[in-house]
Amino acid sequence: MSKPVEEIRIGVYVCHCGTNIAGMVDVKNVADFASRLPGVTVSREYKYMCSDPGQELIRQDIKEHRLNRIVVASCSPLLHEETFRAATAKGGLNPFFFHLVNIREHDSWVHENRQDATAKANALVHAAVERVRSHKALTKKQVPVNPAVLVVGGGIAGIHAALTLANAGKKVYLVEREPTIGGHMAKFDKTFPTLDCAACILTPKMSSVKSHKNITLWSYSEVSRIEGYVGNFEVTVRRQPRYVREDLCVGCMECIDACVFKEAKFPNEFDEGLGKRKPIYVPFPQATPKVAVIDPDRCLNVKTGKCKKSCVASCDRGAIDFTQKPEDRQIKVGAVVVATGFKAFDAKRSPQYGYGVYPNVYTSLEVERLVNASGPTSGEVVLRDGRHPKTVGIIHCVGSREEHTNRWCSRVCCMYSLKLAHLVKEHSGAEVFNFYIDMRTPGKSFEEFYQKLLKEGVHFVRGKVAEVNDWVLDPSEQGKLVIRVEDTLLGTVRRIPVDMVVLGVGLEPHADAQEVRRLFNISCGTEGFFLERHPKLAPVNTFTDGIFLAGCCQGPKDIPDTVAQAGAAAAEALALIDSGHVELEPNTAYIVEEECSGCKSCVPLCPYKAISYVEDKKKAVINEALCKGCGTCVGACPSSSIKQNLFEDEQVFSEIRGVLADV
Amino acid sequence: MSEKPKVGFYWCASCGGCEESVVDLAEGILDVVKAVDIVFWPVAMDFKRKDVEAMPDGAILATLLNGAVRSGEQEEMVRLLRRKSKLLIAYGSCAHTGGIPGLANQFSREEILKFVYQESPSTANEKNTRPQTRFAEEGRETHLPELHQVVRSLDQVVEVDYYLPGCPPTPNLLKNALGVLLSGKLPPKGAVLAPETALCNECPRKDSKPQDVAFKEFKRPHLARIETDKCILAQGFMCMGPATRAGCGAQCVQGNMPCTGCFGATSRVRDQGAKMLSSVCSNIDPKEEPEIDKVLEGIPDPVGTFYRYGLARSLLRRKVSTV
Numbered sequence: 007m008s009k010p011v012e013e014i015r016i017g018v019y020v021c022h023c024g025t026n027i028a029g030m031v032d033v034k035n036v037a038d039f040a041s042r043l044p045g046v047t048v049s050r051e052y053k054y055m056c057s058d059p060g061q062e063l064i065r066q067d068i069k070e071h072r073l074n075r076i077v078v079a080s081c082s083p084l085l086h087e088e089t090f091r092a093a094t095a096k097g098g099l100n101p102f103f104f105h106l107v108n109i110r111e112h113d114s115w116v117h118e119n120r121q122d123a124t125a126k127a128n129a130l131v132h133a134a135v136e137r138v139r140s141h142k143a144l145t146k147k148q149v150p151v152n153p154a155v156l157v158v159g160g161g162i163a164g165i166h167a168a169l170t171l172a173n174a175g176k177k178v179y180l181v182e183r184e185p186t187i188g189g190h191m192a193k194f195d196k197t198f199p200t201l202d203c204a205a206c207i208l209t210p211k212m213s214s215v216k217s218h219k220n221i222t223l224w225s226y227s228e229v230s231r232i233e234g235y236v237g238n239f240e241v242t243v244r245r246q247p248r249y250v251r252e253d254l255c256v257g258c259m260e261c262i263d264a265c266v267f268k269e270a271k272f273p274n275e276f277d278e279g280l281g282k283r284k285p286i287y288v289p290f291p292q293a294t295p296k297v298a299v300i301d302p303d304r305c306l307n308v309k310t311g312k313c314k315k316s317c318v319a320s321c322d323r324g325a326i327d328f329t330q331k332p333e334d335r336q337i338k339v340g341a342v343v344v345a346t347g348f349k350a351f352d353a354k355r356s357p358q359y360g361y362g363v364y365p366n367v368y369t370s371l372e373v374e375r376l377v378n379a380s381g382p383t384s385g386e387v388v389l390r391d392g393r394h395p396k397t398v399g400i401i402h403c404v405g406s407r408e409e410h411t412n413r414w415c416s417r418v419c420c421m422y423s424l425k426l427a428h429l430v431k432e433h434s435g436a437e438v439f440n441f442y443i444d445m446r447t448p449g450k451s452f453e454e455f456y457q458k459l460l461k462e463g464v465h466f467v468r469g470k471v472a473e474v475n476d477w478v479l480d481p482s483e484q485g486k487l488v489i490r491v492e493d494t495l496l497g498t499v500r501r502i503p504v505d506m507v508v509l510g511v512g513l514e515p516h517a518d519a520q521e522v523r524r525l526f527n528i529s530c531g532t533e534g535f536f537l538e539r540h541p542k543l544a545p546v547n548t549f550t551d552g553i554f555l556a557g558c559c560q561g562p563k564d565i566p567d568t569v570a571q572a573g574a575a576a577a578e579a580l581a582l583i584d585s586g587h588v589e590l591e592p593n594t595a596y597i598v599e600e601e602c603s604g605c606k607s608c609v610p611l612c613p614y615k616a617i618s619y620v621e622d623k624k625k626a627v628i629n630e631a632l633c634k635g636c637g638t639c640v641g642a643c644p645s646s647s648i649k650q651n652l653f654e655d656e657q658v659f660s661e662i663r664g665v666l667a668d669v
Numbered sequence: 670m671s672e673k674p675k676v677g678f679y680w681c682a683s684c685g686g687c688e689e690s691v692v693d694l695a696e697g698i699l700d701v702v703k704a705v706d707i708v709f710w711p712v713a714m715d716f717k718r719k720d721v722e723a724m725p726d727g728a729i730l731a732t733l734l735n736g737a738v739r740s741g742e743q744e745e746m747v748r749l750l751r752r753k754s755k756l757l758i759a760y761g762s763c764a765h766t767g768g769i770p771g772l773a774n775q776f777s778r779e780e781i782l783k784f785v786y787q788e789s790p791s792t793a794n795e796k797n798t799r800p801q802t803r804f805a806e807e808g809r810e811t812h813l814p815e816l817h818q819v820v821r822s823l824d825q826v827v828e829v830d831y832y833l834p835g836c837p838p839t840p841n842l843l844k845n846a847l848g849v850l851l852s853g854k855l856p857p858k859g860a861v862l863a864p865e866t867a868l869c870n871e872c873p874r875k876d877s878k879p880q881d882v883a884f885k886e887f888k889r890p891h892l893a894r895i896e897t898d899k900c901i902l903a904q905g906f907m908c909m910g911p912a913t914r915a916g917c918g919a920q921c922v923q924g925n926m927p928c929t930g931c932f933g934a935t936s937r938v939r940d941q942g943a944k945m946l947s948s949v950c951s952n953i954d955p956k957e958e959p960e961i962d963k964v965l966e967g968i969p970d971p972v973g974t975f976y977r978y979g980l981a982r983s984l985l986r987r988k989v990s991t992v
Contacts, residue, residue, distance in 0.1 A: 602870075
């Protein structure tokens with residue numbers, strides 16, 4: 007412990023913040039109090055310390071009074087720590103000889119007694135005056151940024167972010183779990199409220215991804231490991247074997263025709279199980295990459311090794327390769343855009359609506375496929391029993407705004423239910439009922455779309471549907487599904503018999519969102535969607551620098567919002583990359599090597615994986631670039647061999663002494 | 670008068686093990702005697718207090734003093750020896766950090782006296798006699814030193830120049846310390862004459878400690894078998910090694926017993942018990958409170974476990990009597 011030889015000369019500045027602080031704290035009293043503390047050379051109060059003249063005061067006092075420590079008592083460090091550090095630096099001092107005391111959020115705003123609030127301000131200032139003595143000169147480290155970006159998830163969010171970044175000349179790795187990119191949007195027929203064809207606007211973007219020289223597309227792949235820190239992530243991507251070589255397959259689909267299964271008999275996931283596929287398949291005609299994939303759970307050869315492998319024989323390019331194994335690819339990137347999307351609510355969790363019990367109860371996604379021209383019925387609305395529905399009921403808010411399932415509004419269901427009402431009516435001529443709790447149409451041209459539907463003769467029943475069943479109480483209900491609902495506008499309970507029920511299922515986080523969260527070291531909100539750093543001012547940032555969010559993994563949103571957010575995430579990633587380097591806060595922890603006993607107590611604790619154990623030295627070491635300064639390891643090091651800049655024991659203890667000095 | 674430097678030994682509130690450890694130098698003690706004059710060593714040689722009082726101040730080069738301070742007599746002797754010695758060395762855990770006697774600070778003096786003289790199962794004291802500081806009979810008066818309210822480490826009473834940690838300090842530590850003192854190349858005042866790393870550094874089982882101990886339960890050495898080739902802490906026995914200064918050569922671990930922390934913490938640590946507690950609790954596997962509590966049930970006496978030798982000089986120091 008080296009004692010500073012220089013005389014400590016502290017300047018204390020107490021900010022009024024207009025009346026924000028001065029209204030509850032006697033700032034003059036605080037400044038007077040501080041002026042009597044040992045080491046304090048100058049003590050002032052000022053109306054707005056953050057203003058130019060306020061900052062100038064600091065700069066001048068440093069020169070005139072040879073100050074070497076600065077304490078400002080004002081607002082939260084989140085707001086003005088940087089401001090006053092800069093002012094301190096302008097005066098020629100190392101900015102880390104400055105310390106901020108929060109007497110606004112922590113004091114004036116939360117107290118009602120002026121005398122007590124003033125006493126608290128005095129105590130906090132006393133603590134800072136004690137602590138700032140043992141501050142040390144620190145420098146921010148600069149670390150270069152790797153200009154490549156990883157985009158995780160190949161839905162419209164990931165596609166848009168990847169293309170934006172690639173068009174800006176950045177190397178992009180796009181990793182998609184499914185055999186093809188496109189996500190949910192690729193399954194839609196039309197998009198609300200403009201009713202333009204989803205495929206027509208999406209597939210060109212998908213092929214751009216495939217052909218873009220700056221994009222490496224890895225479908226059927228997952229990120230299995232990510233290490234490193236902002237600007238310098240090291241990522242492992244696990245590529246699942248599709249048993250078809252991407253470099254050779256041209257997507258001619260002859261292998262599919264040749265498969266020993268003559269009939270397509272397995273449910274095609276892309277068609278929500280309404281269509282069928284073979285063990286070797288291409289999910290849909292515009293799949294990207296257009297490379298066949300073999301389902302290992304269905305393929306006879308993969309399962310049993312006993313198959314004549316007619317697919318292999320049929321491929322004149324020799325693309326089918328049953329020797330493929332999972333393959334790990336290592337990449338280095340500077341930023342990550344997480345765009346892993348959402349999962350549709352499992353309608354079986356709301357059993358009162360009969361999904362899975364009555365074949366003619368459909369989810370909205372299934373109906374998207376039914377009305378889709380390239381869907382399993384080529385756009386014909388046919389029921390599972392082959393009939394054409396004459397009446398259709400669309401139930402809103404299934405798995406949304408519900409105590410027992412998900413409490414949130416999924417934002418898109420009202421609009422897509424209106425869209426499906428329009429499409430079903432258009433494709434089948436059926437009479438369509440919409441059952442809604444509240445009609446939520448807050449987007450651009452949304453309300454107009456609703457008005458259009460009202461004019462088209464779609465029926466709207468305001469009320470939460472109680473139940474769907476096939477119990478016949480009246481001959482008119484024979485062979486029908488009966489929707490029981492309280493019509494809150496009529497004030498009566500109704501029974502509406504229909505041929506087909508469509509459940510407007512909500513959006514929820516993926517089942518493995520928690521694992522993904524842990525993998526990328528980001529946070530989730532209470533509902534399980536990934537948490538943005540600030541809901542208003544940092545909506546695509548996460549609490550881990552260099553990791554950005556786009557699309558529905560952050561919360562339910564429609565396509566325009568998703569694309570806007572993906573663009574924003576790409577812009578944030580670009581801003582990071584093009585700055586060329588990242589500045590790291592010096593409040594990091596470090597291990598004093600000769601003092602470390604190598605007990606490993608700290609190693610598993612680091613939430614940022616910054617600590618590793620070096621076998622040949624038998625000591626732990628902290629990667630300061632990864633360290634966020636949370637202090638977990640510092641507290642846990644049983645021999646105090648880990649120190650943290652700005653939070654050294656001496657600083658913390660002197661702060662405690664100061665705050666308790668006048669008690 | 671001899672030209673050799675003078676050395677003294679003294680014993681306050683301690684068990685006597687520290688004195689034993691001097692004798693444990695075995696034939697090495699002859700080298701000591703060759704180099705120095707022992708001018709005060711009540712446990713082994715017949716010196717009286719008045720002999721010390723008769724010495725000029727600072728006449729003794731170094732006094733190695735063991736034991737905590739918890740009585741009036743001990744405090745007097747400590748102050749006397751401080752005056753007479755150029756260097757006062759806190760020898761062993763009790764002088765260094767309060768040691769086992771320091772655990773008495775969990776109780777008030779009244780609680781202690783009441784238990785020892787009245788309530789303990791082995792006490793037969795029908796008249797409820799308590800020690801008195803004065804007793805007069807047949808015209809003669811005797812005095813007994815007063816028991817203090819609180820047990821203190823040596824440096825809580827007088828200035829201490831150096832510390833030799835351990836319960837007791839190991840002979841090699843003493844030999845090195847005497848070497849340093851006689852060489853004249855003195856370390857900075859206040860130094861602990863033992864390494865600055867924690868015990869794991871010299872533990873023969875260091876390599877067997879996994880990177881993630883993730884405690885699922887704690888066991889006590891008398892209730893379960895300790896495997897001889899694996900990190901004892903990782904086996905769930907509370908080994909204080911990570912929070913304890915090295916220098917003993919991990920003797921307890923070599924005897925297949927966990928470290929109990931007698932060397933105290935490294936100089937950087939303000940509170941050994943708090944540090945170990947913080948470290949252990951950070952590494953508990955369960956994350957939910959009821960399960961965490963269950964794991965912690967395996968440590969029935971946290972003060973006796975984490976502050977076995979250091980309570981007197983810790984941040985906790987003592988229990989404030991609320992009665």
